[in-house]
Amino acid sequence: MSTSTPARALRKASTLLTLPLLATLPVLLGACGNESEAGAEKALQIAVIPKGTTHEYWKAVHAGAEGAAQELGVQVVWKGPIKEDDRAAQVQVVEDFVVRGVDGIVLMPLDKVALAPPAAEAHGRGIPVVIADSDLDWKDRVSFVATDNHHGGELAGEALAEMLGGDGRVILLRYLEGSASTAEREQGFLDAIAKHDGIEVISANQYAGASTESAYKASEDLLQSFPSFDGIFCPNESAAFGMLRALQDSGRTKTAKFIGFDASEKLVAALREGEVDALVLQDPVRMGDLAVRACVDRIRGKAVEPRIDTGVVVVKSSEIDKPEVQALLSPDLSILNR
Amino acid sequence: MTSPSPSARRTRLQQSLDTFGPFIGLAIVVILFSIIAPSGFLSLYNAKTVATQTVIVGLSAIGMVFVIRSGGIDLSVGSTIALASVATALGMRAGYGEIPSALIGVSAGALVGLVNGGLITRLSLPPFIVTLGTLGAARGVAKWLGDEQKVDAPSGWLQDAMSKSADTSVLGLAPGVWLMIACAGAAAILLRVTVFGTWTTAIGSNEPTARLCGVPVARMKLAIYVLCGAAAGLAGVLQFGRLTVGDPTTAMGKELDVIAAVVIGGASLSGGTGTILGAMIGAFLMATLANGCNLTGIPNYVQEILIGAIIVGAVALDGWRARARAAA
Secondary structure, three states: OOOHHHHHHHHHHHHHHHHHHHHOHHHHHHHHHHHHHHOOOOOOEEEEEOOOOOOHHHHHHHHHHHHHHHHHOOEEEEOOOOOOOOHHHHHHHHHHHHHHOOOEEEEOOOOOOOOHHHHHHHHHOOOOEEEEOOOOOOOOOOOEEEOOHHHHHHHHHHHHHHHOOOOEEEEEEEOOOOOHHHHHHHHHHHHHHHOOOOEEEEEEEEEOOOOHHHHHHHHHHHHHHOOOOOEEEOOOHHHHHHHHHHHHHOOOOOOOEEEEEOOOHHHHHHHHHOOOOEEEEEOHHHHHHHHHHHHHHHHOOOOOOOEEEOOEEEEEHHHOOOHHHHHHHOOOOHHHHO | OOOOOHHHHHHHHHHHHHHHHHHHHHHHHHHHHHHHOOOOOOOHHHHHHHHHHHHHHHHHHHHHHHHHHOOOOOOOHHHHHHHHHHHHHHHHHOOOOHHHHHHHHHHHHHHHHHHHHHHHHHOOOOHHHHHHHHHHHHHHHHHHHOOOOOEEOOOHHHOHHHOOOOOOOEOOEOHHHHHHHHHHHHHHHHHHOOHHHHHHHHHHHOHHHHHHOOOOHHHHHHHHHHHHHHHHHHHHHHHHHHHOEEOOOOOOOHHHHHHHHHHHOOOOOOOOOOOHHHHHHHHHHHHHHHHHHHHHOOOHHHHHHHHHHHHHHHHHHHHHHHHHHHHO
């Protein structure tokens, strides 16, 4: 009667735990199969660990890394933290690649400090580690491959000085207290402007804050307190976008020269319209490419520079349709779909 | 009278399944990955790595066993871990040294537990709602204390607690792993031998009856949530050691891993069951899964789908078991 029902239900239940695992078996095997094909003849394995995997920027880095890998005949294993921007998750990814025994690691650390212990562990087990994109407080790295932010700021300053003919009043809207990369851009901008006696910096102590919203508000306040000025520089995408909105609201996009840093769809559209006069662009594809090359060079015993600049360029409205600019604005990601 | 009745035999079968189910699950995961993952998965070094990666979820799961066994739930553990890691970092930065700073971290966790337990017992609110509230609030306090940033601090030997390098590990394992094992042992004794454990089970099995039998339900619940908070707090202290910074954004969604570990370990979300050993195996299974996925280079979305499937599967298993129990 009822004696066998619970036992049967229990037996069924015990298989239930295994079901989700078994169901994913083909997926797992598939994922594994692809990889073993790629690394059929003992190619060097380079783990490339971004800060996240969903942003366009990281996809561009991935495309660059993959391009270098194909050219050099090595295999890139691309794996970011399971939770975007989660330090602990990135630590775990690095540890697991150390276990796996990859030949080299390219790490874009989420944190200047927290990623140092796992990087040191990799180094301790003979795996060379290249740091890319953001700096890490750790001495044993092969190289630091990233944008020279100070230089990017200088380029913006020189471009603005040239647009103004070496004469005028300019505003710097800073990004965020404690953000190292943008602070370098701001300093670079001020250094370049300081070389032009005719240009006066009328405001350089306002911060845009982390969000577009806060940048918008800070920009409105700035425009309110300075009715007349000739040029503006904003050191990142959100600050530039907030300023753009404020300039549009007050109808002053044409009266002042405006230079931003980094691109977004809206900023590029504004650049095309001439509402933004120039954008400073980084090169994430080149960053992925150069970082993988640095790592492979070290493994193959070649000398590697301790600091590799991945380059920045200033793009003016008139240059937007040049092929090299288009390559930066919408990088070719087709290599990732092969 | 003396010969075992059919129902007693069924109970034994049920018990053995409850006990060995998690082991079977773990064995399947290990076998699966030892086939498909590259060499290195089955190495001693990887075992140490996974053990270290288990600690945060494992320690939190110890407290969660008591909560779930008493018929409750605590969704705030992820945020509590973050709050404790920030509190510990602030202690270290203020120069209080390792032990006092760790105590600050554990106390911060216990405080969250006290708020949870207080709201649940005084206002008679469902634990799900209360801890959903403190999930947000504790995260907010962590960000507030950390000034919306990570907190840099000298980590001292707390960092070594989660390091498995030769000069800091004890008998080959990171000190944090031994701490987890010791806490698990103490908790198992508390649960099995003491009246605290008996009362916890009584509340989870049938709260009105427990009250009639003279179990101080409100005080017990308060103590259970404080225990859970303190366990998450200790996990937060070790998270600080692992990251070497106090991170208000860390362990987001970790509560799901913790609950999954406890449920995979044989606990029922309707209360009355769940063991420490099972939860430890559950936590180890979750860590092994993540580790295996990383080693194999499986894309993140596959890993997320997999973990989601495991959680649903484990809860479905709980439902089946509950129904089987009701039928028996």
